[in-house]
Amino acid sequence: xxxxxYCLIIAGAVLVAGSLSAGESDYVPGKVVLEKKEDGYYVxxxxxxxxxxxxLSAIEDGMRVRIICEVVIRRQSEFALSRDEEIYSAEYARTxxxxxxxxxxxxxxxxxxxxxxxxxxxxxxxMLRAPDTLPVVGTYVFVRGGxxxxxxxxxxxxxxxxxxxxxxxxxxxxxxxxxxxxxxx
Numbered sequence: 443x444x445x446x447x448y449c450l451i452i453a454g455a456v457l458v459a460g461s462l463s464a465g466e467s468d469y470v471p472g473k474v475v476l477e478k479k480e481d482g483y484y485v486x487x488x489x490x491x492x493x494x495x496x497x498l499s500a501i502e503d504g505m506r507v508r509i510i511c512e513v514v515i516r517r518q519s520e521f522a523l524s525r526d527e528e529i530y531s532a533e534y535a536r537t538x539x540x541x542x543x544x545x546x547x548x549x550x551x552x553x554x555x556x557x558x559x560x561x562x563x564x565x566x567x568x569m570l571r572a573p574d575t576l577p578v579v580g581t582y583v584f585v586r587g588g589x590x591x592x593x594x595x596x597x598x599x600x601x602x603x604x605x606x607x608x609x610x611x612x613x614x615x616x617x618x619x620x621x622x623x624x625x626x627x
Contacts (some may be wrong), residue, residue: 452552457591467620468491469489469491469598469617470489470490470595470596471511471596471617471620472489473487473488473620473622474486474592474593474594474622475488475610476590476592476622476623477625483577483583483584484576485511485513485515485575485576485594485622486573486574486575487573487577487614488573489562489596490571493570494615497598497613499566501539501540502540504539505601506537506593506600507537507539507599508535508552509536509597509598510533510536510596510597510599511576511594511595512537512594512595513530513532513533513576513594514528514530514532514592514593515529515583515590516528516592517529517579517586517589518624520588529584529590530583532578534574535551535553536551537550537552538550538566538570546559546560546561547561547563547566549566587627588627589626589627590624590626590627591622591623591624591625592622593622594620594622595618595619595620596616597615597616597617598614598616599613599614599626600613601613601616615620
């Protein structure tokens with residue numbers, strides 16, 4: 443009886459430790475910065491954590507994967523019980539696929555149409571972890587004064603076909619929302 447109780451406690455501790463370390467390595471926005479530059483407003487997203495291995499293996503199996511950075515800008519309410527006003531939202535999408543013929547990864551920015559290629563897995567992961575500076579389209583967003591903040595998250599979506607029964611599985615990965623500091627206009 444005593445041995446089974448100790449084994450149960452040890453197994454529970456191992457499970458808790460494993461879940462905490464897995465949470466620390468997730469691919470998430472590490473820092474979000476909302477700033478004004480001379481030609482407009484920008485949201486900079488810095489990434490941290492490990493890119494999901496099952497998504498990387500799906501890319502190398504020939505799947506086309508969409509990586510979407512969702513950005514929302516809100517104006518803080520001046521009243522304690524009021525909700526913050528959402529003034530801007532956008533999706534910045536990239537598709538990633540592996541070309542078996544030339545052995546390269548192909549990264550296409552869906553917003554601009556820019557194409558990048560990587561020869562090695564380490565180059566691809568470096569490109570996916572590089573900071574993104576995303577333009578806020580239109581300056582009408584910040585017409586009223588006040589305090590603003592941005593939130594960002596990563597969403598990864600792809601489908602995978604499992605033979606011999608041709609079972610199609612739609613897989614998604616969504617990170618938690620990460621909030622920037624306050625920007626005063």
